[in-house]
């Protein structure tokens with residue numbers, strides 16, 4: 001019985017810690033994923049990093065559609081496990097890292113997608129500025145990155161916006 005409680009509290013702690021570190025898990029819905037696929041304009045030689053990849057649904061869709069490389073960074077281990085299982089079940093070759101987006105190497109990325117809280121963007125902004133190469137595309141969903149000027153805002157009536165930035 002104690003094993004059950006141990007796992008239960010480990011899951012709760014992991015979700016709680018990820019929620020205060022960046023954002024709670026709120027997956028991008030199917031319609032949002034389709035919009036992302038249009039907005040991102042990914043190419044086969046792109047390396048898409050998703051900071052807080054949740055259950056991996058967006059990343060798997062993007063890699064399946066465009067044949068690019070995909071790396072998902074997820075802080076909540078139960079979600080990282082689900083995302084990893086998704087890549088195995090779908091046989092879509094996406095790399096899932098159980099890690100904090102603030103403490104992982106992002107330098108391979110050519111496109112970065114994130115759907116986190118504005119406070120998390122404040123902490124991530126200097127890291128992105130330091131580690132991403134010029135020309136890297138950064139796409140945020142729902143909230144803009146404070147003090148950055150987007151090159152494109154994809155807004156639809158009654159829907160959340162995608163903000164596209166170019167480093």
Ligand SMILES: C[S@@+](CC[C@H](N)C(=O)[O-])C[C@H]1O[C@@H](n2cnc3c(N)ncnc32)[C@H](O)[C@@H]1O
Nearest residue numbers: 018021022023026027028052053054075100101
């Ligand atoms: C709003 S959800 C978005 C999930 C996914 N990107 C999507 O669009 O479906 C935010 C995700 O970021 C994760 N997260 C929060 N802080 C993080 C951090 N510092 N590093 C990595 N992942 C983080 C949460 O666990 C959660 O899964």
